[in-house]
Amino acid sequence: MxxxxxxxxxxxxxxxxxxxxxxxxxxxxxxxxxxxxxxxxxxxxxxxxxxxxxxxxxxxxxxxxxxxxxxxxxxxxxxxxxxPVLTTALGPLxxxxxxxxxxxxxxxxxxxxxxxxxxxxxxxxxxxxxxxxxxxxxxxxxxxxxxxxxxxxxxFANRRPLCQPGRAERVRLAEQFLVAVRAGDVIGLGAILAQDVTVWADGVRRVAIAPHPVVGRDHVARYLAAAFRKIVAPVRFGFAEVNATTAILAAAEGKLLAVVAPEIDENRISGLRIVASPEKLLFVANGLSARTGRMPVFDDERGRRD
Structure with a gap:
């Protein structure tokens, strides 16, 4: 028993x-x-x-x-x-x-x-x-x-199993990505994106979410830079370990708006999955609140993580 x-x-x-x-x-x-x-x-x-x-x-x-x-x-x-879910919710990996x-x-x-x-x-x-x-x-x-x-x-024969680098390297790339996309730096984004990078987004009712995958370094860099320019509300950013990778969180007024989960291949971002459907963010948002009591964010004014 x-x-x-x-x-x-x-x-x-x-x-x-x-x-x-x-x-x-x-x-x-x-x-x-x-x-x-x-x-x-x-x-x-x-x-x-x-x-x-x-x-x-x-x-x-x-x-x-x-x-x-x-x-x-x-x-x-x-x-x-x-x-998305916090990696810690999934047990030993x-x-x-x-x-x-x-x-x-x-x-x-x-x-x-x-x-x-x-x-x-x-x-x-x-x-x-x-x-x-x-x-x-x-x-x-x-x-x-x-x-x-x-x-x-x-x-899945043509799919190479995902092998993410260590956490320090994932955080470095996530921070570099965030700095470039916030600045609308297409050249800077291109430097960290793989040639065949693809963006998938779930939450098409949200502003700036592409209804179809965006493929290719130049297209993705321009799409991301343009999408960020369309954001008018004050948005803060943070990082969390989600689905065994380091994801970028976007929040406004204490509410989680999106989770951006990158895939990394040979120190470049080869894929980005953006989840912005409100109902799909509740579980990870509740997990973050239960763990920290607040949303961990990237401080826009001081330029560093809390």
Whole structure:
């Protein structure tokens, strides 16, 4: 029998699983809560492996949810991006593969896979489950699970796993990026952007958010400089570890307006994902407030971080 303490210890891992499957933190929390309630009502004395029971319950709840949301997400106006979360909410990320598995880039790619393909990939790639265990969770055959995993990895064959540099280098590039974009310095932006850099933005109703990906160093530099010039309200900026990278936060009057998550390749920014949908920012905003009691910001007047 699993104790309340043991459940709380494993809860973060269950959340990490649900978040990877759904890409939305609030929905992931709901899946874990549902599993918790079902566990309380289950005949726990006859359950030999509580962790496996909970993993299966969370996974099945997420599969049901994915079945109802895929059509809505497919018709989303502009890019559909996962809701960002603070890295600390995702539990230990000891390997490059685990860190890559929570990146907004990979989670976005998983949106194009079927729910079962996504589940097999997450369980095996991020958590190291064997095919037999995955088959028991998904109620499929091990051979079917192996085929689903192979199909998904083939889809990602041309994608190089994200390997972010250390935090100090990420912060340096984020600060350099922020200084350049605030100054409208197209040349300065070009110096830190990769040739084939791409910007994806979710929140098309917001001013200055592009409804389609912007591709190429020159286009991206001009787009970012022009977008910043359109901001009329006083906006303050900060940094936080989000989805295993150093993200830039934009806030006004204490309210989080956007999270900008860069991907870095060979000391240049190769991708930027801008999440500005209000409902997708609530979880990370609440996490920041709970951790610090205030929004960490970049002080415009003194030119340094608080």
């Amino acid at each position: 699993i104790s309340a303490t043991e459940f709380d210890t494993g809860r973060q891992q269950l959340f990490g699983l649900a978040y990877r499957l759904l890409g939305v933190a609030d929905e992931a929390n709901d899946a874990v809560e549902d599993a918790c309630l079902r566990w309380e009502q289950a005949d726990r004395g006859s359950t030999a492996h509580p962790e496996a029971w909970l993993t299966k319950a969370v996974t099945q709840r997420c599969l049901d949810r994915l079945g109802t949301t895929r059509a809505t997400r497919a018709h989303h106006l502009g890019a559909w991006l996962p809701a 000891a390997t490059a593969e685990q860190r890559d598995s929570v990146s907004l880039g990979l989670l976005g790619l998983l949106e194009n896979r079927t729910p079962h393909e996504r589940a097999v990939f997450v369980l095996r790639n991020a958590f190291g489950y064997r095919y037999r265990a995955i088959a028991e969770i998904l109620e499929l055959s091990p051979g079917n699970c192996r085929q689903l995993y192979h199909r998904t990895t083939q889809h």
